[in-house]
Amino acid sequence: MATINAEWHWFDLNVDDTWTRNILPKLKGTGIALKDLSHAVYIIKIDGLFAIQYGKGVSPVVYIGEGNFKQRISSHRKWLENITELVDDTTFKVGICVPRKKRGDFVNEDFEAILLHEFKKIFGSAPMKNRQMEYPSLGHDVTSYRTTVVAPLRIGRGVRYYWAIKPLKANEHYDSYHRA
Numbered sequence: 082m083a084t085i086n087a088e089w090h091w092f093d094l095n096v097d098d099t100w101t102r103n104i105l106p107k108l109k110g111t112g113i114a115l116k117d118l119s120h121a122v123y124i125i126k127i128d129g130l131f132a133i134q135y136g137k138g139v140s141p142v143v144y145i146g147e148g149n150f151k152q153r154i155s156s157h158r159k160w161l162e163n164i165t166e167l168v169d170d171t172t173f174k175v176g177i178c179v180p181r182k183k184r185g186d187f188v189n190e191d192f193e194a195i196l197l198h199e200f201k202k203i204f205g206s207a208p209m210k211n212r213q214m215e216y217p218s219l220g221h222d223v224t225s226y227r228t229t230v231v232a233p234l235r236i237g238r239g240v241r242y243y244w245a246i247k248p249l250k251a252n253e254h255y256d257s258y259h260r261a
Contacts, residue, residue, distance in 0.1 A: 084222045085188050085195075087180035087229050093128065094173040096162045100151055108177070117179045120187040121150040122196065124176040124233055125157065125210075129168060131244035132236065133258075136205030139245040141174075142234055144210040145200065147193035150177065160210060163253060167246070176233050191217040200234050209248075209258045 090111035098104055108115070126141040127133070133140055143164070146153055154175070165171040180192035194215035197207055207214055223229050236242065248254040 083182045083186075083188070084224060085180050085182060085192055085229075086224050087122070087178040087192060089176045089178050089229070089233055091174055091176045094125070094154075094161075094175045096158060096165050096173075100155065104154065111177065113177065113179055117187075118150040119148065120179050120189045121177050122147045122180055122189050122192050123150060123154070123178075124196070125161075126174045126176070127164065127171060128174040129171040130242065131168065131246050132242040133209055134245040134247040135209075138204050139236070139242070140200070140204050140208075140234060141236060141240075141242065142200065142208045144208050145193060145196050146211075147189040157210075160254070188221065190215065191221055192223075195221065195223060195230060196234065199230050203231070203234060209254060212257065212260065 090108075090113065092104075092107040092111075094104070108118075113121070123146050124142055125144040125146075127143060128141070133143060144157065161173060178192075180188050182188055194217040197211065197214055198217075201207055201214065248258045
């Protein structure tokens with residue numbers, strides 16, 4: 082059984098942020114090597130007055146992903162813009178890490194799967210914008226499981242949300258919410 086080490090770095094994301102002007106400078110402050118971003122795992126959370134009502138609880142998490150972060154974050158722009166139409170000036174928090182085994186091998190796909198399964202266990206489904214559940218290829222132990230896996234999926238200490246919402250049939254996110 083391999084042990085996974087991952088350190089989360091969080092930054093604010095606005096839908097009009099561009100890679101060069103906004104996102105790249107935020108990433109440089111994390112200490113993550115740009116060449117390692119193709120092995121990143123990331124979580125996108127709503128950072129505002131509302132969170133998402135899932136079957137077993139409330140979470141601000143709308144997506145868990147892995148892979149080429151530069152390409153992937155740009156591809157999420159359209160649905161992120163749609164969420165901001167619900168409440169003006171909604172912003173997002175992005176947590177990013179590059180998970181590795183003790184000997185240094187990347188394990189981004191397996192770590193994403195661990196996060197998705199933990200999310201489903203806690204909240205009853207995958208995050209709203211995840212289309213499918215991934216499955217880890219091997220059994221893994223995660224260093225500091227509570228802080229590395231569980232805490233990033235929850236609301237967090239000192240954070241207050243005033244609404245828990247879920248999309249209805251007229252909302253373009255309805256299908257993805259119910260598919261998860």
